[in-house]
Amino acid sequence: MTDPHPYLAGLVLAGRKVVVVGGGHVAQRRVPTFLAAGAEVTLVSPEVTPALEGLAGELTLHLRDFTETDLDGAWYVVAVTDDPAVNARVAAAAESRHTFCVRADDALGGSAWTPAVGHHGSVTIGVLGNREPRKSAALRDDIVTALRDGHLTATDAHDRSPGVVLVGGGPGEPDFVTVAARHALASADVVVADRLAPRELLDELGPHVELIDVAKLPRGRSASQDAINEVIVARARAGKRVVRFKGGDSFVFGRGFEELLACAAADVPVTVVPGLTSALSVPARVGIPVTHRGVAHEFTVISGHLPPGHPDSLVAWDAVARMRGTIVLLMAVDNAPAIAAALVGGGRSADTPAAVIVDGTMPTERTVLSTLGSLADDLATHRVVPPAIIVIGEVVAVARPAHYGRA
Ligand SMILES: C[S@@+](CC[C@H](N)C(=O)[O-])C[C@H]1O[C@@H](n2cnc3c(N)ncnc32)[C@H](O)[C@@H]1O
Incomplete structure (x- = not known):
């Protein structure tokens, strides 16, 4: 016959005494969760880690050996010393007081097991493997991740x-x-x-x-x-x-x-x-920043679906040409030659670096490095078709110095 499953309960510990016996790394992991649950924590151990010492103001600390009466009035006990004999004494004292006790060194020697716990919004998830803490923690992580990214939904x-x-x-x-x-x-x-x-x-x-x-x-x-x-x-x-x-x-x-x-x-x-938005995330994905200290103090995102000079265009290309920062063009593949010409005509150097990122973040993603002066030719040579983001400015050379001879 297999062992019966443990019964998983949510303990309401606020204002209730919890005794932790032991002052090492296991205690260090458990104590903050008891404090977060509002428990009145008593910690008994001749020595404690510096992290636990730092919590001294939030709990009752007895820097000495355990005695059975430490459990008086306790609702929940955790035996986490590195001495199995002490843990056994703690478990026995808890048992005789009908107080649930977790034993870190020997799960079966205690009357309670600690689940792997995770939180998502107002939900708390607890996983209890069959004394397989790594498996429980991995499953807990999977559940919390799935909840966070929406694969699993309540x-x-x-x-x-x-x-x-x-x-x-x-x-x-x-x-x-x-x-x-x-x-x-x-x-x-x-x-x-x-x-x-x-x-x-x-x-x-x-x-x-x-x-x-x-x-x-x-x-x-x-x-x-x-x-x-x-x-x-x-x-x-x-x-x-x-x-x-x-x-x-x-x-x-x-x-x-x-x-x-x-x-x-x-x-x-x-x-x-x-x-x-693709305007920012696509360049970022290929390692091109739209701003960089000492290089670009502004970036301008522009739709290139109409060419400069088009009667419906709302873009002052001459003003854009006079700005010094980064230009990010969307929907601009067809009109890029006219836009590049307008920018150069308006005062930007023909050597200004330009990067064309096609199918950004997708498996077919590719980046074509160019300059304002050669953008038209490069788009044709590399047969660029939408969707593409075109980044114009010195930030492209900062990101790809070797290509632009700046290394
Ligand atoms: C109609 S606009 C929509 C923009 C969208 N609302 C955004 O914030 O990214 C379409 C243009 O976005 C750009 N675009 C969108 N996704 C892209 C991607 N994955 N790679 C490259 N360009 C992209 C292209 O310039 C494309 O022509």
Whole structure:
């Protein structure tokens, strides 16, 4: 017959006496958790570690050998000396007082076992292996990690109320999605996903979730945006929780605010989960900083979807050319030759370093190093197609000194 399983309980120790016998490293690990639980800790040991000595103000410290009466009034006892005979005496004294006792050196010699404990929000997780502390700790770590990154969800903890959540999905690699984004996806009835949103995460959606692929909605920038606004509002009005899932951050060239306004106009509740914008995370991922002390005191993020001089352009390229800091261009592959020419024409040196990062954070990621003067040729030579981030400025040379002869 196998041993019966231990009974796992949550002890409410606030204001209750807990006795720790022993002053070494095991005590050092346990005492802070008892203090955090509000216990009145008594520590008995002829010697203690400096860390425990530092806690002296928060507990009752007896720097001497253990005596049975130390357990008087105790609710819980921990025997963690390095002397098995002393631990046995502590366990026996606890047993005779009907007080639960953990024995560090011999689990079966005590009446309680310490679980591997983890916390996530308001939840406490305890794992008790069959006296296999490493296995318990590993499982505890897995559970806490899964809760933190949203792979494991306490369903009831999710807000499932009808409405729209605008979720920024980061640059593409699923690891760069936020915990809040994962929670939002886990709570969704409907997910409206963009091409640049991290697609792998969509595989994890439950079978009940309606997935609407924006690429399949009517084409053309305005037509598709109207269709998106309509569908998110309609589903939310039908009582669904809708996640609008897109790449980067919804408010950085993501038309997220148009969707927010459409929801507001329709009286549909809308919340925003910010994402890691590709403008910053893609350069960072390949080790290119957008600022560097003594090199760049500003960075400017610009959409390059219209060329300089276009009647609808809102960018003062001549002013940008006169600035000295870093320029980060999005949606600029097609217009990069015209933009580079405008910047050089406006006063930036043709030697200014430029880096083009294609498919940032994805398996196909690559970086093309160039300069403003040779950007047009390099984009053609390397057959660069979107999505790409173009970083212009001395920071590129700081990050790749050998390429620019600065090593
Ligand atoms: C419509 S904008 C959306 C930007 C997004 N809201 C953000 O914050 O990253 C699309 C442009 O973002 C850039 N982009 C997005 N993800 C990228 C990635 N993984 N690698 C390179 N560029 C990316 C490209 O310039 C692309 O043309």
